Amino acid sequence: MKICYEPIGVMHCGIKKPADAPRFYSISEVKGTIEVFAPFLEGLDALAEYERIVVLFHFHLSKGYSLKQKSPSGRVKGVFSLCSPMRPNAIGMSILKLVAVDPPFLSVDNVDLVDGTPILDIKPYKPIDHQ
C-alpha cells in the first residue's frame, strides 16, 4: 500500500547541509522562512493566532535507513526511539515558533530543517496540558 503526498511549500533558511542543522528544534536559534505554494495560500487563514506550529516535512536528503542507530549520546537504539532522518518513512516533525505570517511566507524561529526541505503539512501547535 503506497501513500503519496505532494509538497505544499518549501523551507528557506541558512542551514545548507544536514551537518549544519541543530540537533533538535527546541535548541535551535536559527530563523527561516517557509514559502507556501500558491494553491494553498487560503489555508493560512487564522494561522497567525498561533505562537507555534507543527511542521511536517520530508527528509529529502535522507537515503535509506537502519532499524538500529546510534543516538547523539552514543547509545544504539531503535529508530522509533530516535529523531534521526534515516527512518522507514522519512517524515520529519518540528515545532517551530511562528514569528509572522506574510503570505506566501511564514517567518519562523527554532529551525532545524535544511534549506530546500519540502513541507508536507502545517498544523497549529496545542500543548498537551493546555487543551
Next chain:
Amino acid sequence: MKICYEPIGVMHCGIKKPADAPRFYSISEVKGTIEVFAPFLEGLDALAEYERIVVLFHFHLSKGYSLKQKSPSGRVKGVFSLCSPMRPNAIGMSILKLVAVDPPFLSVDNVDLVDGTPILDIKPYKPIDHQ
C-alpha cells in the same frame, strides 16, 4: 514532486468510524493497540523508555479537502489552523500515552484514530520545555 510512503503498522481500537473519534487526543480516554509490522520490529528497541510517543498516520478515510473549513467552534478558518482530516496531504499527528511495549504491539492511551488507520511513523515525544 510525489513523495510516497508505506505503512509501518496499523491502529487497532474501538473507534470504528470518524464520527466516534474524540475531537483531539488530549481529551481522549480511548485505549488501543498499534501493531507494528514484522520488518520494523527492531526499530522499537528502547521505545518503552518514553511515556508518550508522536504517532504520524494517514487519514485513510479522508476524501479531498477544502482550504477553509468550519472549526469545532463554528468559525471558518484556514485548513492549516485546524486539525481536520480533510487536508491537502492527509497526514495526522497524535501524541499518545505509551502504556506498554510488547512487540509487535504497543498499548496506547488517548487514542483519537479510527480502527484500521495506517501508521506512517513513531517518534519519541519530547516536550518543548524539557529538552
